[in-house]
Amino acid sequence: MKFKIKYKLSFSDADRLIEKYYEGLTTVEEERKLREFLSQSNLPEHYKPEQAIFGYFDHKKQKAPIRFLPIIRWSGAAAVILFTVFSINRYVNENQTNYAFIDGKKITNVQEIKSRALASLSDISSKNSEVEDGLKNMNNKELIEEQLDIFSGL
Amino acid sequence: MRSIKKYLILTLLVGFAFIPTLKAQNDLQISKVFDQYGEKKGVVMVELTDEMLDGYDFSLFKSITIQNNPSAADFIRKCLAKDEIGAKKVKQVVANGIPTSIYLQLARKGQLYRLILFNETFKPEPKITLIYIESKNDSEDVLKLILKKK
Numbered sequence: 001m002k003f004k005i006k007y008k009l010s011f012s013d014a015d016r017l018i019e020k021y022y023e024g025l026t027t028v029e030e031e032r033k034l035r036e037f038l039s040q041s042n043l044p045e046h047y048k049p050e051q052a053i054f055g056y057f058d059h060k061k062q063k064a065p066i067r068f069l070p071i072i073r074w075s076g077a078a079a080v081i082l083f084t085v086f087s088i089n090r091y092v093n094e095n096q097t098n099y100a101f102i103d104g105k106k107i108t109n110v111q112e113i114k115s116r117a118l119a120s121l122s123d124i125s126s127k128n129s130e131v132e133d134g135l136k137n138m139n140n141k142e143l144i145e146e147q148l149d150i151f152s153g154l
Numbered sequence: 155m156r157s158i159k160k161y162l163i164l165t166l167l168v169g170f171a172f173i174p175t176l177k178a179q180n181d182l183q184i185s186k187v188f189d190q191y192g193e194k195k196g197v198v199m200v201e202l203t204d205e206m207l208d209g210y211d212f213s214l215f216k217s218i219t220i221q222n223n224p225s226a227a228d229f230i231r232k233c234l235a236k237d238e239i240g241a242k243k244v245k246q247v248v249a250n251g252i253p254t255s256i257y258l259q260l261a262r263k264g265q266l267y268r269l270i271l272f273n274e275t276f277k278p279e280p281k282i283t284l285i286y287i288e289s290k291n292d293s294e295d296v297l298k299l300i301l302k303k304k
Contacts, residue, residue: 097203104193110205117200118208120217123283124255124271125301 009037011044018050182260183233184270187226187284188218196221210299213266214288219281227274227282234258234272243293259293267293271300 009017017034020026026034038047038054100107100116107113192199202215220226234256238244247255254275260268271285289296 097201098205099201101193101197101199103195103197113200113202114205114207116198117202117215117217120198120200120219120283120285121210121300123219123275123281124273124285 008040009033014038014047182270182286183236184230184284184286187230187233188216190229191218191220191223191226194220196223210289210296211291212287212289212296215285216287217283217285219283221281222279223282224280227280230272230282230284231256234270237270257297259297263288266290267296269293269296271297 014034014037017026017030017037020030021034034050035054037043038051043051098108098110098113100113102116107116188199191197198217198219200215200217202212204213205215207215231253237260238258241258241260243257243259245255245257246253252274254273256270256272258270260270262268266288267290269285269287269289271283271287273283275281287296
């Protein structure tokens, strides 16, 4: 079975374009067609010089270099923004840790906040003697021994 | 290149989303009490940091006082029941089968001693007081000092 190789340009057209190329008369489109033609494999030997000109033998095709500068810029911008946000957040939090809410309304007057804090502490250490008595009794060894003595008689 | 930009923008957005959660996390259940009731009517919530308070030396003082809300008292007791787990010391005063005063000395957080105080009174009107304290001083000493001052 014979395979017919179909080239993108006929050899006569290619030769004509090559001649025109050397004379500097080719258009961009013609150069593109010529480049396409010369990038094919299995071309006759006499096209090798033109293939070299158009970079066909350049096996190590140079990839477009990765531009690091935009990546660095974007990373830097992201880092600065994040740092700024964290700093502001921290600063705001640190400066708003003395506050009170009374019926849903925020108070920032330190004296008033302190008086409310003291009021809540006095609720805990209330005049209700049950609390104090209860705590005293918890530490009262004698009371415990007294209560245990009830059972020793059984 | 476009995908790199996309990932960077995504990272920024994720960072912004996490900002609110980057505040110091309170690992205790009672933090829910402050969050849920703190800004409601009939409630007084106080937070003080590193402030001298009438001779008390607290690193952090946080309190909430709730009036006429029995369901809040039940909720607080449930939270305290969970926070009690792992507490160093627990003291309770029980009246008619219900703890009306609870004092929890919690495990230390770094160099700080932690204390939770809860009290419920019914006269002249129902009132709940919940206090969370962090202090460089021993919890036992802090508690004695609080109860001594009336």
